């Protein structure tokens with residue numbers, strides 16, 4: 001096992017009605033920014049619950065954070081924070097709103113060019129505290145320090161991470177997810193699944209506990225994900241999906257093991273250039289990446305096939321092929337298409353993707369840093 005430090009500072013307030021608990025977690029002198037997305041929270045009652053929570057608290061609102069949040073929009077929220085002396089951000093929504101809150105929290109007191117926090121990894125020394133109310137289980141953003149923001153002007157989607165921006169609390173009420181469109185349910189399950197894969201499907205380092213955690217989350221997503229599509233109002237199903245997505249990327253399962261993240265990095269270019277949903281990009285990239293990396297990932301691909309998908313018959317290569325196929329079938333079963341052509345993308349678009357990977361320095365990806373531009377092209381070509 002590799003060395004690691006582990007701390008997760010986010011207090012999880014899990015379950016029906018748990019938003020009531022959040023009030024006592026707000027700072028006494030709180031001047032809150034209520035940050036949200038395109039308005040789903042006004043249609044499903046979550047906004048009303050949050051406004052009730054904020055009774056007697058000084059707050060301002062900023063709505064309109066878009067999916068794949070943009071620098072351009074978030075900078076308007078930064079201006080509001082600075083103008084009103086806000087000292088706490090309440091992020092209500094999915095990964096985009098929570099990621100957006102993290103950027104606003106870091107940029108608000110930053111002296112330099114805020115985009116450099118993402119583009120150049122510029123260090124910041126303080127950030128506003130954040131509380132999250134999660135409405136879409138997918139990214140794990142509610143209990144990690146990561147944020148992904150898109151610069152519309154330059155078509156770049158970049159990430160930064162810091163403990164300073166990790167939410168201090170996160171309300172996870174499964175009832176808040178009942179109103180999700182089926183497409184977002186599928187997206188969320190696929191994203192969480194791929195988060196686990198990025199931390200599991202590398203090479204063995206004798207870390208059986210991390211492997212079992214990862215396999216447990218994958219199996220739960222495979223079991224519960226389709227039920228969330230079939231019976232959207234089933235509380236227990238929603239609860240199990242929600243907790244799985246949080247556990248998939250709250251830091252725990254990736255400690256002491258190698259990590260990949262190439263699927264995500266290649267996927268980010270698909271969103272930056274062509275506007276695909278985050279999970280759609282992962283569903284396109286992961287199966288061919290598994291295929292191209294089958295030798296370096298051999299042991300873990302076998303383990304995935306045998307333990308997660310219960311494949312026992314066949315040669316090693318047949319088990320690996322079946323595991324890749326089972327992964328792709330699961331994404332399709334969740335309603336997320338897995339081919340570039342499903343999104344009207346063709347071979348000529350691959351050139352643009354490769355150029356963007358190069359521009360962003362994404363030329364040595366994966367747990368062995370061996371996915372160069374040629375391999376990325378091979379992966380994308382197989383995805384056509």
Ligand code: NZQ
Pocket residue numbers: 036037038039040041044065066067068069093094095096097099135136137138139140141144146147148176177178179180181184187188191249264278
């Ligand atoms: O904007 P509103 O109106 O709220 O609607 C949203 C949005 O249109 C809607 N939605 C959310 N909760 C809902 C709901 N609609 C009805 N009922 C509800 N309860 O769903 C749409 C998508 O929301 P979004 O927040 O964009 O989705 P998601 O949670 O999948 O977040 C995606 C973003 O997170 C980043 C992605 O790159 C992408 O920008 N990621 C963040 C990560 C992290 N912080 O660790 C890791 C991930 O790998 C990912 O990169």
Ligand code: ZN
Pocket residue numbers: 139191192194195264278
């Ligand atoms: Zn993701």
